[in-house]
Amino acid sequence: MKQPIIQVQQLVKKYGSFEAVKGISFDVMEGEIFGLLGPNGAGKSTTLEILETLREKTAGSVWIDGLSIDTDPATIKSRIGIQLQTAGFYPGLTLLELIRLFNGLYGTNADPQELLAQVQLTDKANATVKALSGGQKQRFAIATTRINQPRIIFLDEPSTGLDPQARRSLWELIRSIQKNGTTIVLTTHYMEEAEYLCNRVAIMDQGKIIAIDTPDNLIDALLKTGFERKKELKQAGLEDVFIQLTGHGIDTNTTEPVNT
Numbered sequence: 001m002k003q004p005i006i007q008v009q010q011l012v013k014k015y016g017s018f019e020a021v022k023g024i025s026f027d028v029m030e031g032e033i034f035g036l037l038g039p040n041g042a043g044k045s046t047t048l049e050i051l052e053t054l055r056e057k058t059a060g061s062v063w064i065d066g067l068s069i070d071t072d073p074a075t076i077k078s079r080i081g082i083q084l085q086t087a088g089f090y091p092g093l094t095l096l097e098l099i100r101l102f103n104g105l106y107g108t109n110a111d112p113q114e115l116l117a118q119v120q121l122t123d124k125a126n127a128t129v130k131a132l133s134g135g136q137k138q139r140f141a142i143a144t145t146r147i148n149q150p151r152i153i154f155l156d157e158p159s160t161g162l163d164p165q166a167r168r169s170l171w172e173l174i175r176s177i178q179k180n181g182t183t184i185v186l187t188t189h190y191m192e193e194a195e196y197l198c199n200r201v202a203i204m205d206q207g208k209i210i211a212i213d214t215p216d217n218l219i220d221a222l223l224k225t226g227f228e229r230k231k232e233l234k235q236a237g238l239e240d241v242f243i244q245l246t247g248h249g250i251d252t253n254t255t256e257p258v259n260t
């Protein structure tokens with residue numbers, strides 16, 4: 001039986017008198033991909049930033065890898081990987097220079113070439129961030145979360161704004177990171193992304209968790225209520241059509257399979 005690596009109990013966040021997170025509780029198990037789903041404004045980023053020790057909570061308790069965010073934020077920071085918004089990277093530095101910079105900041109000694117190889121960016125080592133495509137930027141942002149060999153990485157809407165090819169390439173990357181034993185917590189408002197990637201999901205709405213389970217169990221529970229899709233179920237969607245038609249060669253840097 002897997003152990004919880006993150007435990008959240010009765011977490012509350014108020015911005016002034018507005019309660020953005022209303023007493024949520026959940027566990028994340030070691031090694032799983034856990035999704036926080038919900039519409040804009042649900043409280044996903046607020047929750048993630050509190051878990052990352054970047055934002056103060058109002059009430060409740062959070063343990064990360066057995067440590068309380070109240071007493072051990074520095075140790076927690078050394079064990080987690082945080083995806084920074086790509087806009088935060090110095091746009092004029094090359095990927096190699098940025099990784100060296102992060103190594104200096106973290107006090108780590110990660111091999112830049114190895115990190116770039118893991119995200120299929122070996123040939124971009126001497127390119128600047130501003131010269132990368134959207135999908136390449138996101139893959140680089142994920143590479144930087146791994147510099148300190150974290151036990152858990154947090155990704156806030158990693159695939160927002162990406163085209164379908166780049167999104168699927170990112171999904172394969174996230175799965176390959178899970179295969180290495182890393183726990184992943186991500187937010188998304190793309191349900192097909194959650195269904196494909198996440199072992200379990202929590203659905204958030206207006207600061208509350210309204211459902212939490214595996215995607216399969218949530219779908220089965222809905223079907224038991226007698227729910228039926230209006231349209232005949234097909235084995236492929238329009239996105240599959242798009243990828244089949246345009247898939248190979250549009251942006252080879254985002255379509256290569258990820259080796260683990």
Ligand code: ADP
Pocket residue numbers: 015020038039040041042043044045046047
């Ligand atoms: P999500 O990531 O699910 O879109 P957020 O956590 O960003 O949601 O925001 C949840 C709610 O809290 C929203 O109503 C948002 O407007 C509000 N909010 C977020 N950050 C702040 C802030 N710094 N000050 C005041 N309100 C905020």
Ligand code: MG
Pocket residue numbers: 044045046156
């Ligand atoms: Mg958000």
